[in-house]
Amino acid sequence: MNNHNIQLREAALKNIILAAGETALAHFRARPAGQFTLKGDQDYLTEADSLVELQIHAAIHEQFSDDQIFGEETGEHSGNAAALWVIDPIDGTANFARGIAHFCIAIAFVLDGKTELGAIYNPATGELYQTRRGHYAKKNGQPLQVACPEALNCATFELGWSTRVSQQRYLDVMTQMLDQGANVRRGASGALALAWVAEGRVDGYIELHMNAWDCLAGLLLVSEAGGETGRYPENLEAIYSGGSILAACPIVAQTLSDICDIPLLKPAVALADERLPNGAKKHYPLPPISLIQADLPNLGVDLYISGSTGATDLALLQKHQITTVINCAVNLDIDWVKYPTEHVPPQLIRHGSGAIRYYKLGLIDGAGNPPELLYGGYQMMRAALLQQLPDKPSYRNREHGNILVHCRGGRSRSVILVALFLHLEYPQRYPTLDAAIALIRKRRQLHPNEWVEAPKPELRALAEHAIKMHQAMGNLPFSGPKSPEVGQ
Numbered sequence: 001m002n003n004h005n006i007q008l009r010e011a012a013l014k015n016i017i018l019a020a021g022e023t024a025l026a027h028f029r030a031r032p033a034g035q036f037t038l039k040g041d042q043d044y045l046t047e048a049d050s051l052v053e054l055q056i057h058a059a060i061h062e063q064f065s066d067d068q069i070f071g072e073e074t075g076e077h078s079g080n081a082a083a084l085w086v087i088d089p090i091d092g093t094a095n096f097a098r099g100i101a102h103f104c105i106a107i108a109f110v111l112d113g114k115t116e117l118g119a120i121y122n123p124a125t126g127e128l129y130q131t132r133r134g135h136y137a138k139k140n141g142q143p144l145q146v147a148c149p150e151a152l153n154c155a156t157f158e159l160g161w162s163t164r165v166s167q168q169r170y171l172d173v174m175t176q177m178l179d180q181g182a183n184v185r186r187g188a189s190g191a192l193a194l195a196w197v198a199e200g201r202v203d204g205y206i207e208l209h210m211n212a213w214d215c216l217a218g219l220l221l222v223s224e225a226g227g228e229t230g231r232y233p234e235n236l237e238a239i240y241s242g243g244s245i246l247a248a249c250p251i252v253a254q255t256l257s258d259i260c261d262i263p264l265l266k267p268a269v270a271l272a273d274e275r276l277p278n279g280a281k282k283h284y285p286l287p288p289i290s291l292i293q294a295d296l297p298n299l300g301v302d303l304y305i306s307g308s309t310g311a312t313d314l315a316l317l318q319k320h321q322i323t324t325v326i327n328c329a330v331n332l333d334i335d336w337v338k339y340p341t342e343h344v345p346p347q348l349i350r351h352g353s354g355a356i357r358y359y360k361l362g363l364i365d366g367a368g369n370p371p372e373l374l375y376g377g378y379q380m381m382r383a384a385l386l387q388q389l390p391d392k393p394s395y396r397n398r399e400h401g402n403i404l405v406h407c408r409g410g411r412s413r414s415v416i417l418v419a420l421f422l423h424l425e426y427p428q429r430y431p432t433l434d435a436a437i438a439l440i441r442k443r444r445q446l447h448p449n450e451w452v453e454a455p456k457p458e459l460r461a462l463a464e465h466a467i468k469m470h471q472a473m474g475n476l477p478f479s480g481p482k483s484p485e486v487g488q
Contacts, residue, residue, distance in 0.1 A: 009064065010132060012060075012063050013107060020056050020089065021122075023051060024048055024103075024105060025124060027051070027052075028124060049093060052090060053087060053089035057087075064083070070087070070213070070240065071087040082111065084236075085110075086107070086110060086213050086239065087213055090103055091191040092189030101125060102189055103122065103192075104191050105119075106214065106217045106218070107217060108212075108220070115133065115217070117133075118130070118131045118216060118217025118220045118221055120195045126140075127139060127140065129221055131198075131217070137221045137223075137225040144225040146249035147201075151428065152182055155204065156202045156203055157182050157184050158184075158202050159177070159185075160207030173206065176259045190218070193205045193218070194245075194247050197225075198218070198221040198224075198225035198227060204247065206245065206256060207244070210243065210245040216239070219232075226250070226441070227250065228247070228253035228264055229245075229247045230244060244262045246260060249438065251438035286409075286446070287444075287445060288313060289305075289306040289316055289404070291320075292305050292439070292443050293422065293439075301385070301400060301402045302402040304322060304402065304404040305414045305415065305440065306410045308406065308408050314356075322356075322404045323355075323356060324385075324400075324401065324403040325359070325403075326359045326381055326403070326417070327359070327407070328362075328406065328413035329362070329406075329408050329413060330364055357384065359384050363407070363459070365408070365412050365456060365459075366456050369462055372465075372469070374420060374459070374462040375420075375466035378417065378424060378466060381421050384403065411455075412459060413459065415440050416459040416460065416462070419436035419437045419440055419455075419463065420433065420466055422440075423467070
């Protein structure tokens, strides 16, 4: 199926779900207070459920008669299973039946087993979430991005509930969440819970068994908003049987995976690998300079990342009161000399002091670095922040200002060095390397499709080696006379 046909379904999906929302909202407003029926224990049946699904079914069949439809109420429609619509006419029927305005219509379009389009609409609040694989996640036309809590005890998770799984297992999962210091809530709409993860209203969602019509649109929405998900659905057959669902922002995804024993679909697999015709990785525009952490604990300085453009803009550095620059790159040299040494012989290259304290690490962006080099960079960055310069004319920049770490693009070498520093120095705030990387990716505004290249796997491996070196040496964050309380 070509892009044109996807675009036709993309436009139809929006019209269909908005029309279905009008019907659902009319029934919601007209429902007699306190009157509802049950299909089973805590499983509410509303007349609107069936009517809305029939409306969606008819609209899809009219426009795409060869496509198959799989819905909660009406089951399957004969047709081409390679092009499949999966619909939940009202998710959150218990809320709907009791007059609680937290319900939605959820529709996904699946092509050859992969979810290509998704939409979730709460007509009571007017919130329309839309997503297209490899293109966007948005709410009412505005881009979405998952949240980035600074620590697990700052996170809020939502836990779905299913009678297909033992109550004890849910209690065990919830207990572990609470033991991590997280807040746990339940909104009774799995589709909206996933949309809220994509929007950053909650940091993660787990349901130990969920049907495809409740989750396909939301899983794609989370993925396109920079989040991580579990492996469901691994194939077309799984769509018909349901499965275990996990969706979370990257900083907490592995912890949730460990808690509930739902393996993650790694971002390198889940996200599109966009390459240019010559095979080079596609890069997306970045700000010239990005604030990663304001007021570093126990140091009182701000930490920035940039590429070469930001690092060489002296006016921009002065605007942000940056006085220390660490260059992570090889073959990227910057002449900061403002005050040349007098009486330099003509055969010598100009040298002297400048407006910036300048430190150079010299990492290769990929393979080829010795395993100790990144750890040396961490120690260099640490020393640059703690160094006290003597009161001599040859040391012009004695006052500590803010610090910038840069490489050529500001998306790989600088990211891994800063992530390593944050993890080792503030382990309570950034308990894992991935937690620090997730924060940097968000604040550096790195596009989700650059996940594999930012930072590159070889640099991640260097960071893991550096962490082991640090642990083996028994180092503590900011040890010595200035030793702080870590994580304050």
